[in-house]
Amino acid sequence: MSTGKATKSRMTVAARRPRRAMQSPIAYLFVLPALAIFFVFTIGPTLYTAFISLFNWNPLNISQSTYIGLDNYKNAFTSQAEPSFWETARISAYFVVAMVVLGPLIALLIALLLQRGGRVMTATRTATLLPHVTPLVATSLVWMWIFNDKFGLANQALHAFGIGGKDWLHSNTWAMPVVIFVSLWHELGFISIIILGGLTTMSSELSEAAKVDGCSAFQEFIHITLPQLRPVMFFVVVISTITSLQAFTQFFTMTGGDYGTGTLSYEIYQQAFVVFHTGYAAALAIVLLVITAALSLLQFTLNRARD
Numbered sequence: 001m002s003t004g005k006a007t008k009s010r011m012t013v014a015a016r017r018p019r020r021a022m023q024s025p026i027a028y029l030f031v032l033p034a035l036a037i038f039f040v041f042t043i044g045p046t047l048y049t050a051f052i053s054l055f056n057w058n059p060l061n062i063s064q065s066t067y068i069g070l071d072n073y074k075n076a077f078t079s080q081a082e083p084s085f086w087e088t089a090r091i092s093a094y095f096v097v098a099m100v101v102l103g104p105l106i107a108l109l110i111a112l113l114l115q116r117g118g119r120v121m122t123a124t125r126t127a128t129l130l131p132h133v134t135p136l137v138a139t140s141l142v143w144m145w146i147f148n149d150k151f152g153l154a155n156q157a158l159h160a161f162g163i164g165g166k167d168w169l170h171s172n173t174w175a176m177p178v179v180i181f182v183s184l185w186h187e188l189g190f191i192s193i194i195i196l197g198g199l200t201t202m203s204s205e206l207s208e209a210a211k212v213d214g215c216s217a218f219q220e221f222i223h224i225t226l227p228q229l230r231p232v233m234f235f236v237v238v239i240s241t242i243t244s245l246q247a248f249t250q251f252f253t254m255t256g257g258d259y260g261t262g263t264l265s266y267e268i269y270q271q272a273f274v275v276f277h278t279g280y281a282a283a284l285a286i287v288l289l290v291i292t293a294a295l296s297l298l299q300f301t302l303n304r305a306r307d
Contacts, residue, residue, distance in 0.1 A: 046289065053282035065279075072283035081271075081280060083262060085287075091176070092245065092263040098180045099187070099244040104236045106184065107191035108229075114192065115199050125196070129189040136186055140253035143182045144169065147254075175259035179250050186250075187243070191236050198232030199225075234303050238296055245292050264288050 053072050058064040076085040114125050131139065146153045147168035155165030168174045202225065210220045226233075248265045251257055257266040264284065272281035 049282045049285050052279055053286050055279045057279040057282070059276060059278045068279070072280045073287070075280060076283055076287065081277075083267065085264075085284070088262055088264045088267045091260060092265070094176065095180060095183075095247065095263055096241060096244040099183060099247075100237055100240045102180075103184055103187055103191055103240050104195075104233060107188050107195055107236070108233070110188060110192040111195035111199055114196050125193070128192055131186050131188075132190040134186075136249045137253055139186060140182065140250045143178075143185075144254050147178055169255055170259060172260045175255050175261050179254055179261055182254065183244075183247065183250055187240070191240065194236055195229065195232055198229050202228045230303075234299065238299050241295055241299070242292055245288060245295075264291075 054067060054069060055065045056068050056071075075081050079086060110128065114121055114128065145151075149155060149165060149167040149170065152165075152168070154168060158165055166174055168178050206224050206228075207220060210224050215223070246265055247263065248269060251261050251263060251266045252269070255261040257263075257270060262270075265288065268281050268284045268288065271277045271284065
């Protein structure tokens, strides 16, 4: 009896320790540097951007900036600006849907292949991650040369099969698919490694039980593997959505935002640093922030509803 009471008391003390730690002022001192960095480099600039969006901002002489309230937002939603906000939103939606649907699906297939052991697969895992750790500017330039309409390898490969070449990056038909292809190539390694990590933590007992019951490989994948991978796939979808909405480098490097590739993030850069409509660009940035937060919240809500 005394041993049981001692064990209970120890468990009670262990449960109280985290609460005491959170109530201690010293705990907040340890967190304070991280909170300070987060506020200075994230919260502060976001609030300042929201402030600028209420002005006809003059970046060369701030004192000449005039307060216009929500006019920048009205100009965006009423399509008074050129290009139209709705047009750039449509292009962004096209890019995001392609990345969120194709990215996790292809990455899942790659992760299932990489799950097999052996020296070859270990080397393949490293090779799969290399595109992601390579600077996107450098890889975009390489792909821009590959898809060059005059001397690019893509057209040379088509000519070898008797197919006419394409003007890949100067075509409203092909420019966005090429950028999506390059973006997938760059991101798949990172997503695949995350999914592979989820596969390695799954319970092998359920798979063995399914095999004993006579389940096929496809049935095992649908009823055993996918349900256990759902938290990982949810994380991948959220990350893919956020990174796709914020994508900029590949559009700037490969197409310059032309030929149907002018996304919302690229338009923010164009308005802020090319035509110097800083207040309008700040309004677009806040709208993009709200869209990103709303989509993330929607995904979290749907995930909880399924649970």
